[in-house]
Amino acid sequence: MSIQLNNVSKTYHLKGRSVEALKPTSLKVETGEIYGLIGYSGAGKSTLLRLINLLEKPSAGSVIVGEDNLTELTPKALRIRRQKIGMIFQQFNLIESKTVYENIEFVLKASKYSKKDVPARIEELLKLVGLNDKSSINASNLSGGQKQRVGIARALANNPDILLCDEATSALDPDTTKSILNLLKNINKTLGITIVIITHEMEVIKEIADRVGVMSGGEIIESGETYSVFSHPKEKITKDFVQEIYNFETPPQIKETPDNQVITIQFLSENAEENYLNQLYRNFDLNISILNGRIEYIKEKPLGFLMFQVSGNAQEIERLKTHIDKTPGIERVGYIG
Numbered sequence: 001m002s003i004q005l006n007n008v009s010k011t012y013h014l015k016g017r018s019v020e021a022l023k024p025t026s027l028k029v030e031t032g033e034i035y036g037l038i039g040y041s042g043a044g045k046s047t048l049l050r051l052i053n054l055l056e057k058p059s060a061g062s063v064i065v066g067e068d069n070l071t072e073l074t075p076k077a078l079r080i081r082r083q084k085i086g087m088i089f090q091q092f093n094l095i096e097s098k099t100v101y102e103n104i105e106f107v108l109k110a111s112k113y114s115k116k117d118v119p120a121r122i123e124e125l126l127k128l129v130g131l132n133d134k135s136s137i138n139a140s141n142l143s144g145g146q147k148q149r150v151g152i153a154r155a156l157a158n159n160p161d162i163l164l165c166d167e168a169t170s171a172l173d174p175d176t177t178k179s180i181l182n183l184l185k186n187i188n189k190t191l192g193i194t195i196v197i198i199t200h201e202m203e204v205i206k207e208i209a210d211r212v213g214v215m216s217g218g219e220i221i222e223s224g225e226t227y228s229v230f231s232h233p234k235e236k237i238t239k240d241f242v243q244e245i246y247n248f249e250t251p252p253q254i255k256e257t258p259d260n261q262v263i264t265i266q267f268l269s270e271n272a273e274e275n276y277l278n279q280l281y282r283n284f285d286l287n288i289s290i291l292n293g294r295i296e297y298i299k300e301k302p303l304g305f306l307m308f309q310v311s312g313n314a315q316e317i318e319r320l321k322t323h324i325d326k327t328p329g330i331e332r333v334g335y336i337g
């Protein structure tokens with residue numbers, strides 16, 4: 001199911017002071033897509049996410065989910081509509097003193113799920129999230145990853161068509177994060193559920209998001225298909241997020257001069273850098289030494305950077321730079337390192 005925000009904004013009023021947490025924002029998330037929102041703390045991500053299911057009431061604008069304008073529903077109709085919008089949280093929001101079974105049962109009971117169908121539904125959900133054997137364990141005895149699996153089972157209990165994920169993996173270690181992201185991808189694929197995920201971690205976005213919006217200062221400052229946003233970032237913050245995953249640093253002892261320079265190139269396909277470097281070694285009378293190199297996969301497409309130091313004749317270095325700039329698929333970038 002699609003989500004459409006039309007000029008939605010949110011201003012909080014606190015003791016005579018107002019905070020514009022979300023500037024007027026329009027956004028369309030297509031049916032079945034995974035849309036990621038990334039930004040640093042205070043960017044407005046949680047506010048935007050909570051406006052989608054109206055946990056926060058917008059100060060202006062409308063929220064359309066599928067055919068329904070949520071902003072126009074009565075409180076009762078909204079309560080019912082919300083059952084079809086699942087949500088998972090960073091801190092899992094489980095009832096720690098209850099078993100896995102009871103945690104899911106609680107959600108089904110609250111939505112008046114047919115009593116006789118509850119046990120079968122819980123079994124089905126536990127299978128889906130890979131916790132078949134944990135039904136009678138107390139939530140407090142589960143690992144973080146298992147807790148989030150229960151969180152996901154709860155969120156899916158009423159067969160929602162949308163799943164909102166609020167920093168769902170931020171409390172988890174990298175391996176557990178990967179397994180939860182895989183589960184979310186699987187759920188998206190097999191059940192066709194539209195997913196919106198907010199995070200401050202590139203790791204999450206590059207793994208899972210079909211499209212991404214980069215948030216800062218209460219607005220989406222850059223957006224598009226995930227690979228194209230991060231292979232050609234325009235805004236400083238987007239470049240910083242790219243730099244974060246490659247983690248290159250120019251060695252401080254290198255003093256750049258016209259005849260001694262550090263160059264970082266980006267390449268968009270696998271193994272491109274090896275052939276290319278050989279070409280440079282052959283065709284330029286320069287000392288070239290590699291400082292750093294790394295390929296990451298963004299939505300399964302390779303994006304690589306290579307940082308090297310060149311020294312020699314300044315004119316020859318300029319000729320090398322011109323050569324790089326004319327090579328298709330290779331770009332010189334200034335924001336890495």
Ligand SMILES: Nc1ncnc2c1ncn2[C@@H]1O[C@H](COP(=O)(O)OP(=O)(O)OP(=O)(O)O)[C@@H](O)[C@H]1O
Binds near residue numbers: 014039
């Ligand atoms: N209930 C509230 N009352 C007042 N101000 C709020 C409230 N909720 C959020 N804000 C403010 O709105 C701005 C955006 O906050 P929001 O939580 O949406 O950002 P975020 O990107 O999700 O950051 P974080 O990851 O730290 O939660 C911040 O300046 C925050 O202090």
